[in-house]
Amino acid sequence: MNEIFSAQRSVLIAGVTIDGSTVDIAIDETGLIASIGEDARKTIDADIVIDGSDRLAMPGMVNTHTHAAMTLLRGYGDDMLLQDWLSQKIWPLEAHLTGDDVYRGTKLACLEMIRSGTVAFNDMYFFMDRAAAAVDEMGMRATFAYGFIDLGMEEKREAEIKATEALTTHIKSLNNPRIQAAVGPHSIYTVSQEGLSWCGEYAKEQDIGIHVHLSETEKEVIDCVAQFGKRPAVLLDECGCLTPRTVAAHCCWLDEAECRLLGERGVSASHNPASNMKLAVNRAMPYHWLKQYGANIALGTDGCASNNNLDMLEEMKFAALLQKFAWNSPTLLPAGEAVSMATAAGARALGTGPGTLTVGAPADIVLLDARAACNTPLFHADSNAVYACNGGAVMTVLCGGRILMHEREVPGEEEIVSEAAAAARSLVDRAEQAS
Numbered sequence: 001m002n003e004i005f006s007a008q009r010s011v012l013i014a015g016v017t018i019d020g021s022t023v024d025i026a027i028d029e030t031g032l033i034a035s036i037g038e039d040a041r042k043t044i045d046a047d048i049v050i051d052g053s054d055r056l057a058m059p060g061m062v063n064t065h066t067h068a069a070m071t072l073l074r075g076y077g078d079d080m081l082l083q084d085w086l087s088q089k090i091w092p093l094e095a096h097l098t099g100d101d102v103y104r105g106t107k108l109a110c111l112e113m114i115r116s117g118t119v120a121f122n123d124m125y126f127f128m129d130r131a132a133a134a135v136d137e138m139g140m141r142a143t144f145a146y147g148f149i150d151l152g153m154e155e156k157r158e159a160e161i162k163a164t165e166a167l168t169t170h171i172k173s174l175n176n177p178r179i180q181a182a183v184g185p186h187s188i189y190t191v192s193q194e195g196l197s198w199c200g201e202y203a204k205e206q207d208i209g210i211h212v213h214l215s216e217t218e219k220e221v222i223d224c225v226a227q228f229g230k231r232p233a234v235l236l237d238e239c240g241c242l243t244p245r246t247v248a249a250h251c252c253w254l255d256e257a258e259c260r261l262l263g264e265r266g267v268s269a270s271h272n273p274a275s276n277m278k279l280a281v282n283r284a285m286p287y288h289w290l291k292q293y294g295a296n297i298a299l300g301t302d303g304c305a306s307n308n309n310l311d312m313l314e315e316m317k318f319a320a321l322l323q324k325f326a327w328n329s330p331t332l333l334p335a336g337e338a339v340s341m342a343t344a345a346g347a348r349a350l351g352t353g354p355g356t357l358t359v360g361a362p363a364d365i366v367l368l369d370a371r372a373a374c375n376t377p378l379f380h381a382d383s384n385a386v387y388a389c390n391g392g393a394v395m396t397v398l399c400g401g402r403i404l405m406h407e408r409e410v411p412g413e414e415e416i417v418s419e420a421a422a423a424a425r426s427l428v429d430r431a432e433q434a435s
């Protein structure tokens, strides 16, 4: 394997452009940014030097809502209503998933995320011990929640509690600072109030985050009000699931009072515009209210069966365009805010650092090709990143100072792709034989 990928070393990124200035970025052996400036090269005797000329540096992106192994289900069921999509296509296939499938699907997801500039993600799925193994090998950061679904059945709830406890114990035993556990109550329509309350209490006891789908569709809100006499965010709050370490995905149908509640509780809202448009949930997350009430607004792709990729540069554009269109305001969610959502807000949601290029921060760094067509002309780097480029402009990616991709080469890429293709084929074959 190429030396550059092999181990944690001190790294110098020489002569790279940040905000229109040419600087060096020095990274120490512990993976932190040691200095940034015109003369940063003088501050370290770097083991590895990356030529930063013709490169624009930005913080590594953070995908705050994924089901990574759903890369294997990409294109398996498209153009459907959420409930039909889940019950007719996705859940029947997921019933045949194995740990090996999740390992292979997550490796493919990591490859795709690295190639498009993402260094960390927030994942909710099954067989998460195998997903964690995949992430460890790929060198990214991730937070793993077992998708807790009890459908109101006590027996099922007991099994979900055991699975959640086992995952938390396993992740904590890894003692890997790049890998964290969270509790993953799927949603208020798939988890009983008893199950939600257990999740809230367990997250508090274990001092870990919560990852939940919230107010994705109007049906979720209407059914919740009919059954419980309150809206979904209020129900979640009463069950102890709205905390400063909660990431609530979608948040499309929140009303103003619920946005205030999320702000008061310090919740992170993960905006998933591509998935929301594809599943036609028919309302855009109320960005303006969430911002007004101080919620941390981050960005996510959702899984590859509803997006159908994991490209956060594309997602920034979807977010900026959807918000402007849906709320009839061309000034809403400008490019700089979209970049902050994908970087600093995501890092805050997962607690992975400041998500900025600053001294002392983890060296989670992406280098974009300044000579790419999408970066020409280069009046505003944020504008090009959000409105013109996609993941294809990403050349080099570092996570905690370790080089995960350089000049678009990721170690082991061919094998990851061929093994994932075989796993997807075999999964569908097994499901078809069983039906």
Ligand SMILES: C[C@H]1O[C@@H](n2cnc3c(O)ncnc32)[C@H](O)[C@@H]1O
Residues within 6 Å of the ligand: 067, 086, 090, 091, 094, 124, 125, 147, 186, 213, 216, 275, 302, 303, 306
């Ligand atoms: C963890 C479970 O969540 C399912 N899932 C994937 N995408 C969505 C979505 O947009 N809304 C609700 N549930 C979703 C996934 O297939 C797993 O079963």
Ligand SMILES: [Zn+2]
Residues within 6 Å of the ligand: 065, 066, 067, 213, 249, 302, 303
């Ligand atoms: Zn989801």
